Amino acid sequence: MSKLVITSIGPASSVQDGGRPGSQRYGLVPSGAMDRLALAAANTLVGNALFAAAIEIGPFGATLTAREGAVRLGLAGAPRNADVAGRAVAFDASVMLADGETLNLGFARGGSFSYIAIEGGIEGEPMFGSLAVNARAGLGSPYPRPLQSGDELKTRPISSAAERRIELPELADAPIRVVFGPQDDEFAEENKKLFVESEWKISATSDRMGYRLEGPTITHLHGHNIVSDGTVTGSIQVPGNGQPIVLMPDRGTSGGYPKIATVISADFGRFAQISAGRPFRFKAVSMAEAQTEVKKFAELLRSLPERLRGIEEFGLNVDALRDANVAGHAVNAVDAATWQVAEPTG
Secondary structure, three states: OEEEEEEEEOOOOEEEOOOOOOOHHHOOOOOOOOOHHHHHHHHHHOOOOOOOOEEEEOOOOEEEEEEOOOEEEEEEEOOOOEEEOOEEOOOOEEEEEOOOOEEEEOOOOOOOOEEEEEOOOOOOOOEOOEOOOEOOOOEOOOOOOOOOOOOEEEEOOOOOOOOEEEOOOOOOOOOEEEEEOOOHHHOOHHHHHHHHHOOEEEOOOOOOOEEEEEOOOOOOOOOOOOOOEEOOOOEEEOOOOOOOEEEOOOOOOEEOOOEEEEEOHHHHHHHHOOOOOOOEOEEEOOHHHHHHHHHHHHHHHHHHHHHEEEOOOOOOOHHHHHHOOOOOOOOOOOOHHHOOOOOOOO
16 A cells, blocks of 8 residues: 655645535534635536545645555645646646655645545545544544644555646635625624725634734624624634634534624635635625525536546757747747647658
């Protein structure tokens, strides 16, 4: 059995899958991937189930080495500089590591989380039906904690499949959509208006439990304590200091702060990818619009296998490329017809 060895990795990196749906009634947090679309895309690239367990890598870099055999990986999510033995590796594509080869990943660009799916899945013992890690609760497998140098993930032998890429729709740089409630009546209309018309930033103190927002102070009509009730991923609580907190997958199952709004599920992955300090805005939508968008999101997930494409290989003629007059003609590095010359015959 092959292994993928973590030779170095930054914080906020762990094994995550689709989480533990249906267990919150027992007080069990759902956990799971911060960006479900990116997780599903990475798994699709290597033929796994959409929400199979994969490596969720936080903003910092990582290096991973194949041992005792080849390992095929699917890369998706926040793009990074990546290479194998000096050979550049693209995101939203699969790549094979031969025995002993190392995948080097740099810092995340334009997002916070990247996903590395392993062909055949990650070997582990499900805990309440999931391998998803929640370090506070001591849940997850094969390691119930963030990944660290020296960890080994057992894998199955790879198939003979060719490498593939996946065409994903470009994410809109648009406000994060929310539905007001369930306790928006605890806030005056001017404060709800302030919430959706203001610019916000995510605090560097945020984590998988909650994203703390930095912006204007949102005040309460009747104080900041309510009878504790259930939360969902994306609930936006407003504590006593008036700085909202968006609840993330490792959140508590209930809370006692009024919730002014909820991030719609179709936008949650896009919200989770916002890096600390980058400004963004919210936009209030109706429940009907939120339901329409979640149906579109579900259809996008179903369409992922249809978005796979083969990766074309080119025989690079370095002399022809060097001699190409790139100043006077358009040259496309992936269109051989614009620079490649025919090899002499006879």
